[in-house]
Amino acid sequence: EVQLVESGGGLVQPGGSLRLSCAASGFTFSSYWMNWVRQAPGKGLEWVANINGDGRQKNYVGSVKGRFTISRDNADNSLYLQMNSLRAEDTAVYYCARRGDTWSNFDSWGQGALVTVSS
Amino acid sequence: QSVLTHPPSVSGTPGQRVTISCSGSSSNIGFNTVNWYQQLPGTAPKLLIHTNSQRPSGVPDRFSGSKSGTSASLAISGLQSEDEADYYCAVWDDNLNGVVFGGGTKLTVL
Numbered sequence: 237e238v239q240l241v242e243s244g245g246g247l248v249q250p251g252g253s254l255r256l257s258c259a260a261s262g263f264t265f266s267s268y269w270m271n272w273v274r275q276a277p278g279k280g281l282e283w284v285a286n287i288n289g290d291g292r293q294k295n296y297v298g299s300v301k302g303r304f305t306i307s308r309d310n311a312d313n314s315l316y317l318q319m320n321s322l323r324a325e326d327t328a329v330y331y332c333a334r335r336g337d338t339w340s341n342f343d344s345w346g347q348g349a350l351v352t353v354s355s
Numbered sequence: 356q357s358v359l360t361h362p363p364s365v366s367g368t369p370g371q372r373v374t375i376s377c378s379g380s381s382s383n384i385g386f387n388t389v390n391w392y393q394q395l396p397g398t399a400p401k402l403l404i405h406t407n408s409q410r411p412s413g414v415p416d417r418f419s420g421s422k423s424g425t426s427a428s429l430a431i432s433g434l435q436s437e438d439e440a441d442y443y444c445a446v447w448d449d450n451l452n453g454v455v456f457g458g459g460t461k462l463t464v465l
Contacts, residue, residue: 271454273400280357281392281400281443283454297453331399338406339447340390340454345399 238262238344240332245349252322256349258315258332263344266290266310269335271342272317274328282328285317286335300326322353358383359444359457366463372432375460377444379425383455387447389427391420394441394459403442404429431462439464 244256258270272284285296285306294306305318315332329348336343360378367373377389391404402411404420407427417433427446431438444457 280441280459281394281445281456283445283456286454295453298451336402336405338388338390340387340445341402341405342390342392342400342445343402343405343411345401347399 238334240334240344240346242330242332242346242349245330245351247352247354248322249355250323250353252353253318253320254322254351256317256319256330256332256351258346260313260315260332260334263334265308265313270306270308270315271333271335272306272315273331273333273342273345274326275331275348276325276328279328283340284330286339287315319351322351324353327351327353357458358448358451358455359446361442361444361457361460363458364461364463366465367431367434368465369434369436371434372430373434373462374431375429375442375444375462377427377429377457379427379446379455381425382450383425383446383448384422384427385425386449389420389422390445391427391429392443392445392456394443396440400443434464436464438462 239261241259271286287306303321332346333342334344392400393403394400407422408420
């Protein structure tokens with residue numbers, strides 16, 4: 237059974253940093269593109285970033301380019317999101333999601349990690 | 356403001372058929388496949404329809420998807436109270452070089 241478990245969320249001040257982790261199990265992690273998707277309180281879904289199986293290809297939504305970095309450790313079956321220069325508008329539940337057969341096919345999701353940016 | 360347009364809400368009575376539209380452009384829906392997600396209150400999203408019209412295993416055949424030109428639709432027939440949720444379309448956008456989601460449609464079962 238595919239399992240994705242996020243961790244590392246919490247409260248951080250504006251301008252601060254946080255690193256989210258996603259532990260994957262139940263599938264060959266290195267064979268899949270992985271994604272981060274976020275959802276601000278009471279709002280819709282927003283794709284944040286993705287990374288290919290060997291970690292060499294990455295894409296980001298414009299609002300986080302230069303501030304967030306997606307990475308992975310295939311030896312540890314883990315996905316990461318390093319978030320720097322955090323803003324209030326980054327407050328959201330962050331989900332990790334496995335890509336299926338097309339770019340926007342997310343066939344498995346974690347339970348989410350809440351990140352709150354506030355002073 | 357999303358590049359994909361959903362109605363913010365739809366409603367129906369048990370047993371009824373409802374449709375949720377998703378309107379895009381040539382840079383997204385026009386040339387890429389559409390996926391649909393269901394998000395029940397307080398839970399993570401779940402893949403409902405992939406590749407425009409395919410149902411993952413376990414998704415009832417009451418749910419169906421279609422795509423024509425730069426628009427896509429999700430239809431739910433035989434509406435049930437458990438279908439009350441938020442529904443999102445998603446697609447790759449060639450101009451933005453990223454995935455875009457629709458703003459979401461809240462389905463209320465009256």
